[in-house]
Amino acid sequence: MKILITGGVGFIASHIVDKLIELNHSVIVVDNLSNGKKSHLSLRAKFYQVDLLDESLHDIIQNESPEIVIHHAAQIDVQTSLRNPSFDATVNINGTIQLLEAIKTAGVRKMIYASSAAVYGTPLYLPVNENHPVQPLSFYGISKHTPEHYIQVYSTLYGLDYTILRYANVYGTRQDPQGEGGVVSIFIDKLLNGEQPIIYGDGEQTRDFIYVQDIVEANVAALSRGSRSIYNISCNQQTTVNELLLSMCRILNQPYAPEYKPAREGDIVNSCLDNTTAIKELNWLPKYSLQDGLRETCEYYYKLYQEA
Structure with a gap:
């Protein structure tokens, strides 16, 4: 299968590229290199350095004619969205619209879109399921949710399948x-460089942490499942930021001595996503415990630190 991935040299998408190539798919990567590292790019992937808003994107998708597009290119920082909402909207909303227009013209069969827990805002209940009201606290949450509506309408008007x-x-x-x-x-x-980690707020805020390889498997599952549906991809577990840092200090054999600063605007206090529907309909299951994922991640960065 021929698959095009936007943001394909970035953190998450580069792992997806590697997995798809391992599965013998033909992979095209589109990335403007504003954040990702080209060193993450597989030599077996075809690469275009181009921005989502560049007119040449239409020609690329038309000429390559992928069956599926996986869309990860985005502005992903909450604080950046608060400082510059226009830039945030241009990248995440307008960029997605341009991609959808190119997809429509080229006759792409399906789009897989990377959205975010940020769309929900302050939870009315935990864990948050897909039917929870959408009330973003940040412009980033708005700019990740708005493309969902565009994708759904493109599906209705032009027959585009999506997950x-x-x-x-x-x-x-x-x-x-x-x-x-x-x-x-x-x-x-911070820990590897002997610096003091900073925790915003009291550290008792919770997050639902999921390892990148579990995200990869969810995208692979969506290639053939989840037609015209929305899924939470999570571990369905709450972990405080204090607990997270303590676990990492133990793995890296570093003292636990964070600096606490005031909570940041736009940050949600508690977050946990219900992954029941994804498990049932995508036939997907997160395989990494937090400890296993943190250990693998810490070992990766410790090795890089030693080699530097």
């Missing part, structure tokens, strides 16, 4: 603490 995956807090190897800003990679970077 929308709303990710919990993803962590793992290749996550850039300087760019993509996942708390796990930021903590590891």
Whole structure:
């Protein structure tokens, strides 16, 4: 199968590329290299350095004629969205519309879209299922949710099949603490460099952490399942930020001594996604415990630190 992936040299999507190639799919990667690292790109993938808003995207998709498009290219930082909502909307909303227009013209069969737990806002109940009201607390949450509506209407008007995956807090190897800003990679970077990790708020806020390889398997499952549906992709478990850092300190044999700062605007206090529907309909199951995923991630970064 020929599959095109946007943002394919980024943290999550580069792992998906590797898996698809392992499964003998033909993979085309589109990325503007604003955040991702080209060193993450598989030599067996065809690569186009192009922005979603570039007119050449239409020609690329038309000429390559992929059967499925997996859409990960995005502005993903909550704080950036609050500082510059126009930029956030341009990338995440307008960029997706341009991609959908190209998909429509090229006759792509299906789109898999990487959405976010941020669309839900403050939970009215936990765990949050897919029927929970959508009330984003940040512009990022709005800009990740809005494309869902566009995808659904393109499906209704033009017959595009789709699967929308709303990710919990993803962590793992290749996550850039300087760019993509996942708390796990930021903590590891601080601990390995002998710096004091910063926790915003009291650290008792909870997140549902899911390892990147479990996200990969959800995307693979969506290639053939989940038609015209939305799924939470999570571990369905709450972990406090304090617990997270303590576990990482133990793995890296570092003292637990965080610096606490005021909570940040737009951050949700507690988050946990119900993954029951994904388990049932995608025939998918998260395989990594938090400890196993953290250990693999910490070992990866420790090796890089030793080689530097």
